Amino acid sequence: MTSLPEDPSPLIGEDDRDTAVQRLQEAYTEGHISHEEMDERLHQVLTAKTHGELVPALASLPEKKADTMSTISAASGRIQRRGAWRVPRVLKVESAFGRLHLDLSRAVIEHPVIDVELQLGAGKAKITVPRDAIVEVEDLRTVWKDPRYKTGRRPRPGGGPTIRISGAMEYGRLTIRHARR
Structure with a gap:
């Protein structure tokens, strides 16, 4: 029996998850994603275990603006x-x-x-x-x-x-x- 290769991405911490959720909320507030898309991506972020699993949820979002x-x-x-x-x-x-x-x-x-x-x-x-x-x-x-x-x-x-x-x-x-x- 062949085992599936493990995801080489490091595990994410709560800070990484919080940052991803914040980026999704900002994108929704600014009108870059719809309500349904935010719900779907939010589910991906909240269930992600590795950085590799976060990538699809954050794909196509605008870059985070520099703090003013x-x-x-x-x-x-x-x-x-x-x-x-x-x-x-x-x-x-x-x-x-x-x-x-x-x-x-x-x-x-x-x-x-x-x-x-x-x-x-x-x-x-x-x-x-x-x-x-x-x-x-x-x-x-x-x-x-x-x-x-x-x-x-x-x-x-x-x-x-x-x-x-x-x-x-x-x-x-x-x-x-x-x-x-």
């Missing part, structure tokens, strides 16, 4: 984003106590203007921006120390993104620097 707003928050401790991460159009950062380090130098920036809204109580904050970015900090209110920012080289027209930093900082200092490369 995101919030990072912590009561205390360190907030850090670095490496290749996708930067939303509006990024809100909230922390009562702790340190913040946002490194945008290797991040995926898909928008010409990025708004970073800081709501920081106490602690140091450091933001590293791409070499050719234009930085605006006029809308940042500080209580204790002014931001430390040395303008980079003269930006090229149409070069890098504009990073607008706003919000409020109680006790601490914001340091902004351009990436060296």
Whole structure:
């Protein structure tokens, strides 16, 4: 007796299933699939055990749009984003106590203007921006120390993104620097 080959796809977790359900709901809401088609595909997603079984249910759906707003928050401790991460159009950062380090130098920036809204109580904050970015900090209110920012080289027209930093900082200092490369 010959056994059937097993599906080499890895098993899916609840996060994968939730993401697939969310994509189906968005496609239905935006009118890309009918109610009947959503029910059928939803059944496929909810009964799928492997990634290979998810593929037909998600086939022909539009690609997921990049998030336009995101919030990072912590009561205390360190907030850090670095490496290749996708930067939303509006990024809100909230922390009562702790340190913040946002490194945008290797991040995926898909928008010409990025708004970073800081709501920081106490602690140091450091933001590293791409070499050719234009930085605006006029809308940042500080209580204790002014931001430390040395303008980079003269930006090229149409070069890098504009990073607008706003919000409020109680006790601490914001340091902004351009990436060296």
